[in-house]
Amino acid sequence: MSLQAASAAELRTAPPLTVLGDEEQMFRDAVRRFARERIAPHVRQMDEAAAFRKDLLREMFELGLMGIEIPEEFGGQGGTFFQSVIAIEALAAVDPSAAVIVDVQNTLVNNVLMRWASADQKRRYLPKLATDTVGSFCLSEAGSGSDAFALTTRARKDGHHFVLSGRKLWITNAAEAGIYLLFANANPEDGYRGITCFVIERDFPGFEVGKHEDKLGIRASSTCELILDECRVPAANVLGEVGKGYKIAIETLNEGRIGIGAQMTGLAQGALDHAVTYAKERRQFGKAIAEFQGVQFELAEMATQTEAARLLVYNAARLRDAGLPFLTEAAMAKYFAADIAETTASRSIEVLGGVGFTRDYPVEKLYRDAKIGRIYEGTTNMQKVTIAKQILAKP
Numbered sequence: 001m002s003l004q005a006a007s008a009a010e011l012r013t014a015p016p017l018t019v020l021g022d023e024e025q026m027f028r029d030a031v032r033r034f035a036r037e038r039i040a041p042h043v044r045q046m047d048e049a050a051a052f053r054k055d056l057l058r059e060m061f062e063l064g065l066m067g068i069e070i071p072e073e074f075g076g077q078g079g080t081f082f083q084s085v086i087a088i089e090a091l092a093a094v095d096p097s098a099a100v101i102v103d104v105q106n107t108l109v110n111n112v113l114m115r116w117a118s119a120d121q122k123r124r125y126l127p128k129l130a131t132d133t134v135g136s137f138c139l140s141e142a143g144s145g146s147d148a149f150a151l152t153t154r155a156r157k158d159g160h161h162f163v164l165s166g167r168k169l170w171i172t173n174a175a176e177a178g179i180y181l182l183f184a185n186a187n188p189e190d191g192y193r194g195i196t197c198f199v200i201e202r203d204f205p206g207f208e209v210g211k212h213e214d215k216l217g218i219r220a221s222s223t224c225e226l227i228l229d230e231c232r233v234p235a236a237n238v239l240g241e242v243g244k245g246y247k248i249a250i251e252t253l254n255e256g257r258i259g260i261g262a263q264m265t266g267l268a269q270g271a272l273d274h275a276v277t278y279a280k281e282r283r284q285f286g287k288a289i290a291e292f293q294g295v296q297f298e299l300a301e302m303a304t305q306t307e308a309a310r311l312l313v314y315n316a317a318r319l320r321d322a323g324l325p326f327l328t329e330a331a332m333a334k335y336f337a338a339d340i341a342e343t344t345a346s347r348s349i350e351v352l353g354g355v356g357f358t359r360d361y362p363v364e365k366l367y368r369d370a371k372i373g374r375i376y377e378g379t380t381n382m383q384k385v386t387i388a389k390q391i392l393a394k395p
């Protein structure tokens, strides 16, 4: 068979993007059930209290949701990146805060350790992350957001230790975490080539979790400041090489943004589901509002955009698992999914009318939660910078 004929044959048998394997299907069903039965009853209270319930966090560990890709020898599920994506999507349809906790743990923290940690670091940290310890990914600072490599946290070598000083801002999971992957510059004279990634344990001397942000959305997900005051970190806790932290940060965030795309797709699906249910129940002018073409067209557009976001996200995740380039696709997935999550949640509120605007129904929260999608893990503008750079670089 010629090469062309072979790839044509393969193409004919390639499964559609949204068709899941048996294991993926079972996994998604289990996560959906957990989200519906265990998380849903507490979503409103957790949003109001701005805190995620400890018992639910424990259950997420028990279900294997916090160590999806961690190999079984370290107590994880030995799953795929795609499985993380479907878990994040399923959780976000019910609670985007639960989704981001799982997202940061899997697509950032575990991901970095699996890819860059030494055998000793994997042995020390992966079993904890798979079973009972939350992790944080700590890059941003007050003066360095989109321009992440302008970070000013410093690391000074002192014998077998590094001494870290500075402050981190906006750190997801920081209130609950026991392990922090933190970026500091060990050689500022080398610019970004001095940036180094350290594994910090919560009880290291000189390390403190600071102010807890009071946010518009994803309120049950903690976002905190971190304070490093001459924090002593063993040199054995440098992840990868000194000066290679910039590479770890970039490459990890390229993958992580697929997870945020999944969170936003799940959120849009959740908003759409609420709108469909309500439209079939609510009666005006003697019939269900779902019978009005104006409402039907709204639902049709919301459904189409949600499906388009899902296809972008699934494709980027499948490319990543296949070891193929995915940079542009990941940026497109995050940018598009964040956009349509916001518009879908907004339209869902309108389908619900007045009650959609109240806290008695879940869609106003999804609308608030959606706003973060265009901001974290690279703003929408930064995704467009990436996409434009790639398409303009083509000959």
Ligand SMILES: Cc1cc2nc3c(=O)[nH]c(=O)nc-3n(C[C@H](O)[C@H](O)[C@H](O)COP(=O)(O)OP(=O)(O)OC[C@H]3O[C@@H](n4cnc5c(N)ncnc54)[C@H](O)[C@@H]3O)c2cc1C
Pocket (backbone or CB within 6 Å): 104, 137, 138, 139, 140, 142, 144, 145, 146, 147, 169, 170, 171, 172, 173, 215, 223, 372, 375, 376, 377, 378, 379, 380, 381, 382, 385
């Ligand atoms: C709830 C929440 C959770 C977060 N979690 C984490 C975390 O766990 N770990 C972590 O390290 N960080 C985290 N962050 C930080 C987040 O990644 C940054 O907020 C984000 O990267 C944007 O940085 P900034 O807030 O400094 O905005 P800025 O970089 O100041 O951007 C402000 C505006 O300017 C635009 N802009 C900036 N530069 C350009 C440019 N070159 N071209 C066009 N437009 C530009 C941006 O698009 C944006 O609209 C979190 C933030 C929030 C709000």
